[in-house]
Amino acid sequence: MKILVCISNVPDTTTKIKFAEGNTSIDTTGIQWVINPWDELSLTRALELKDDATSGVKSVTVIHVGPAASEPTIRKALAIGADDAIRVDAISSDAWFVAAQIAEVVKKEQFDVIMCGIESSDYNGSIVGGMISEFLGIPSVSAVSSLKFENGQPLMVREIDGGKEIVTVPVPFVAVVQKGIAKEPRIAAMRGIMMARSKPVKLVEPVAIDPLTEVVEFEKPTPRAACKFVDADNPSQLLDLLQNEAKVI
Amino acid sequence: MSVLVFTENWDGKFKKLSFELVSYASGVGKMLNLSVTAVSIGKVDEGELMKLGNYGANKIISVNNEKLAVLDNQAYANVISEISKKENASVIIISNNNTGKAIAPRLSVHLRAGVGSGVSKLPLSLNPFTVYKRTYSGNAFAHLVIKSDVKILTLAQNSFDVVETPGNATIENLNPEVDGTLLKTVVKDIHKQSGKILLTDADIVVSGGRGMKSPDNWPPLVELATLLGAATACSRPVSDEGWRPHEEHTGQTGKIIAPNLYIAVGISGATQHLAGISSSKFIVAINNDKDAPIFEAAQYGIVGDAMKVLPKLVEAVKEIRK
Numbered sequence: 213m214k215i216l217v218c219i220s221n222v223p224d225t226t227t228k229i230k231f232a233e234g235n236t237s238i239d240t241t242g243i244q245w246v247i248n249p250w251d252e253l254s255l256t257r258a259l260e261l262k263d264d265a266t267s268g269v270k271s272v273t274v275i276h277v278g279p280a281a282s283e284p285t286i287r288k289a290l291a292i293g294a295d296d297a298i299r300v301d302a303i304s305s306d307a308w309f310v311a312a313q314i315a316e317v318v319k320k321e322q323f324d325v326i327m328c329g330i331e332s333s334d335y336n337g338s339i340v341g342g343m344i345s346e347f348l349g350i351p352s353v354s355a356v357s358s359l360k361f362e363n364g365q366p367l368m369v370r371e372i373d374g375g376k377e378i379v380t381v382p383v384p385f386v387a388v389v390q391k392g393i394a395k396e397p398r399i400a401a402m403r404g405i406m407m408a409r410s411k412p413v414k415l416v417e418p419v420a421i422d423p424l425t426e427v428v429e430f431e432k433p434t435p436r437a438a439c440k441f442v443d444a445d446n447p448s449q450l451l452d453l454l455q456n457e458a459k460v461i
Numbered sequence: 462m463s464v465l466v467f468t469e470n471w472d473g474k475f476k477k478l479s480f481e482l483v484s485y486a487s488g489v490g491k492m493l494n495l496s497v498t499a500v501s502i503g504k505v506d507e508g509e510l511m512k513l514g515n516y517g518a519n520k521i522i523s524v525n526n527e528k529l530a531v532l533d534n535q536a537y538a539n540v541i542s543e544i545s546k547k548e549n550a551s552v553i554i555i556s557n558n559n560t561g562k563a564i565a566p567r568l569s570v571h572l573r574a575g576v577g578s579g580v581s582k583l584p585l586s587l588n589p590f591t592v593y594k595r596t597y598s599g600n601a602f603a604h605l606v607i608k609s610d611v612k613i614l615t616l617a618q619n620s621f622d623v624v625e626t627p628g629n630a631t632i633e634n635l636n637p638e639v640d641g642t643l644l645k646t647v648v649k650d651i652h653k654q655s656g657k658i659l660l661t662d663a664d665i666v667v668s669g670g671r672g673m674k675s676p677d678n679w680p681p682l683v684e685l686a687t688l689l690g691a692a693t694a695c696s697r698p699v700s701d702e703g704w705r706p707h708e709e710h711t712g713q714t715g716k717i718i719a720p721n722l723y724i725a726v727g728i729s730g731a732t733q734h735l736a737g738i739s740s741s742k743f744i745v746a747i748n749n750d751k752d753a754p755i756f757e758a759a760q761y762g763i764v765g766d767a768m769k770v771l772p773k774l775v776e777a778v779k780e781i782r783k
Contacts, residue, residue, distance in 0.1 A: 225713060226732050229600040238601075249714050308575065311566070330562065333598050333713060333736075337578050338557070338615075342534065342566025351645040352534045354563035357707075367649070371559055371708075372532075373471065373661065375653035381645045388562070391714045392707055424575030428591065429604040433739065439746070439756045444765030447774040450745065451781055453761055458743045460722040461665065461689060 213268045213361070213383070215258045216323040218275050218314060218340065219289055220248040220304075220332040221282040231430050238430070247285055249397070250329025252292075256394035257359060258327055259293040267361045271295045273323070277304045277313045283413070290408035291400035297411070302418035305426070307335070311343030312421045318348060324383040325366070330355060330390040341388035351381040357392030463520075464490040464497045465550035467541055468513060469560050470505050476662060477623060478556055480516045484624045485616050486554045487517025488583050498522060498548050499630075500541060502529055507632060514630025516623065521632045522548075528639040532560065533646040538567035540637055545572060550611065557615040558661065565615050574611035581620035581740070598713050598736035618661055619719035620740065660709065663692035665722045666741075668711060670696040670734075672727020672748060672767050676704035681771040682726055688778045694718070696728050712737035727767040730755025747771070 223229070224244040232239040247255070261269040274289040276282060277300040286297045298321075300313045318326060328341030345352035357376070358369035368387060370377045400408070442450045454461045466486035468479045483499055490497040499518040501510060503525070510521050522544055529536060541564065545553055553568065555561040557579045569576045577592035581602075585591045589606045592614060596603045660666065667686040669679060686693045693709060700710035711718055713733040719740035726747045728734060735758050738744065746759035749766050756762045763770055 223597075225598065225736075229597045231601075238597075253714075306575075307566070308569070311570075334596065335603075336595055336598060337576070338562040339566040339569065339576050339578055342563060343570050345534070346538065346567040346570035349535075352563070352567065353646065354534060355559040373469075373558055373560070374657075374659050375651060377648045377652075378650040380647050380649060385645075391710065395701075424569075424573070424607065424609045425577065426606045426608065427596075427603045428589075428606050430596070430601045431604070433599065433602060436744075436758065437760060439759045439762045441762050441764065444763050444770050445773070447763065447770060448777040448780065450761055450763060450774070451777050454722065454743070454745070455781070458722070458760070460743050 213270060213324045213364070214322065215261070215269055215272045215325045215327060216275055216318065217251065217255045217258050217272060217294065218326065218328045219251040219255065219285065220329070221245050221276065221278055221285040222248045222332055222334045225249060225333055235430050236428065245282065245285055247289060248329050248332045250331060250389065252397040253391070253394045254327045254329050254389045255289055255292060255294065256398040257389065259398060260394065261359070261361065268364055269361070273298060275300070275314055275317060277302055277310045279303055286413055287408050288400060290411045291404040292398050293404060295411065297413045298416055299413055300416045300418050306423040307337045307339040307343060308424045309421050311340045312347060313418055315344050315347035316419050317416055318344070326384070326386045328386060328388050330388050341386050345386035350384050350386065352386040352388060353379055353381055354388040356387045356389045359387055359389070359393060462495050462551045463548045464493065464495050464552045464554065465545050465548055466497060466499050466518070466554040467564070468499050468501050469556065470501060470503055473503070473505050473509065475509060475512060478558070478618055478662065479513070480623045481619070481621050482554055482556055482616055483513050483516040483518050485583070485621045487624070487626055488621070489552055489554065490517065492583065492587060493552065495551065496520065498550070500524065500544055502537065502540065510632055511630060514628060515625055517626040517628065518630050519628065521630050522635050523632055524635050524637060526636050526639050528641060528644055531646055531648050532563065533644050534563045534567055535645065536639060536643050537564050538571055539643065540639070542568055542571035543637060545611070553611065553613045555613065555615050557617050561615045565613050569613055572611045573609055574613045575607035575609040576613045576615065577605050577607055578615045579617045580614045581617045599739040600736070617719065617740070658690070658692040660692045660694055660711070660716055661718060663720050665689050665691035665724070666694050666718060666720045667691045667724045667726065668694035668696065668728060669699060669705070669726050670728030671698045672729070673699070674768070678768060679705070681775055685771060685775050685778065688775065688782060696734050725755050725759070726771065728755055729753045730758055
């Protein structure tokens with residue numbers, strides 16, 4: 213069984229976001245780029261499955277759609293333990309474009325499981341995984357918080373409003389994974405970092421696809437009013453404010 | 462042409478989320494001068510379906526087919542896609558909850574429709590069609606232009622006012638052909654939370670962080686939540702430690718919520734936590750460190766030890782509830 217893990221390259225989640233070019237783009241000065249947190253958990257789970265001889269998982273490949281500048285993120289994934297990587301050499305313009313590129317690659321190279329994080333921490337789109345599955349006409353399971361294999365059959369926990377379902381689908385399929393899929397992201401060890409240098413990164417030329425969406429402007433969230441402090445010994449004053457000023461209780 | 466809205470049901474019932482979606486669809490419909498068609502899949506009785514008419518749905522298509530008893534993303538997207546074509550839908554509105562996230566992208570490929578996900582306002586303009594959406598986990602908002610003929614919008618929960626619009630809706634029952642070979646998802650078991658207010662549905666949320674010091678200290682927090690009719694939540698370290706179930710984790714990688722009131726107890730307010738709660742209408746912070754970043758996000762604050770403040774707050778709520 214072969215797993216493909218889709219990874220996105222995002223600003224470190226503690227970054228203070230600043231805009232550039234008249235608020236039409238993000239100021240990338242000084243930004244530290246990392247693997248999208250959900251993708252990092254997804255990769256960790258894929259590697260855990262590969263480590264478990266009973267799972268039937270033989271290899272873990274990562275794929276990224278992005279320019280050469282995002283190579284360090286790919287190398288990091290290889291250092292964590294992915295066997296090899298594919299980079300579609302293009303600027304990822306929107307979810308439609310990215311999903312179409314990944315689907316094209318999967319059509320040529322067989323994978324049994326395609327894992328995607330449920331969203332990226334930059335565009336918060338939650339759409340790429342589902343789009344890939346529909347481009348390929350294969351099943352998808354979304355909001356997956358656990359994935360394992362029993363006798364070659366995938367068993368997943370899918371989070372639904374107010375509960376969970378244990379579901380299975382035939383391979384190949386797309387698993388859109390969320391928190392819970394792995395406990396802690398795996399960290400690259402020195403040996404992994406050394407080995408990553410010689411692992412193959414296959415470059416793929418993009419197919420011609422027109423994006424369907426475009427961000428034309430960014431804005432900051434509306435600043436909140438300064439905090440009103442209430443004496444710790446007098447919480448009824450807080451309730452008074454919540455009742456009569458905010459009118460929320 | 463029409464605006465189509467997919468309204469999920471829970472054991473045959475709609476909830477606030479459904480009416481919020483229809484209200485939003487009605488708002489979009491008014492901007493475009495188009496009627497609103499709601500699509501419901503599964504067994505929902507007529508009285509319940511008619512409720513959608515109170516929020517602006519002009520037509521309700523009730524899809525009943527036993528093969529659709531289980532959410533199969535592919536099959537659901539097929540059915541909604543067929544209805545969208547028949548109704549000549551130019552805008553399709555779906556929740557940004559887990560079901561919506563499962564269906565919207567598949568539908569997008571069917572219809573070659575661009576997706577604006579997690580929108581929290583009516584479209585900013587119609588030409589070009591521009592929506593307002595959360596990006597960078599709430600640290601920025603984007604104006605996103607959707608260029609395709611058909612547009613799909615997924616609405617962030619609790620972001621739009623539920624508005625009653627008196628009107629008469631018609632119900633159309635539909636039993637579409639469902640290709641059995643496409644049904645790939647098999648549900649082996651279901652675990653449902655019962656009797657608890659769902660975190661994502663709650664108007665008020667009381668949440669505990671590491672400042673609670675021990676899982677044994679939760680009873681007054683739970684009591685406060687019960688008194689306020691609130692759901693309980695927690696920060697990431699608390700769920701990682703196993704003090705509380707991971708379903709309660711709110712934050713960037715946990716649940717993203719937008720209640721009317723969020724009470725953060727013993728939570729310092731790391732960026733990743735704020736990413737999950739920053740859309741709350743009001744935030745109250747109780748923390749013993751007056752410099753904690755949570756106070757920058759909060760409108761009301763108490764500087765003090767959570768263990769001392771909580772019991773007093775519980776007593777004060779009991780007093781006003783008398």
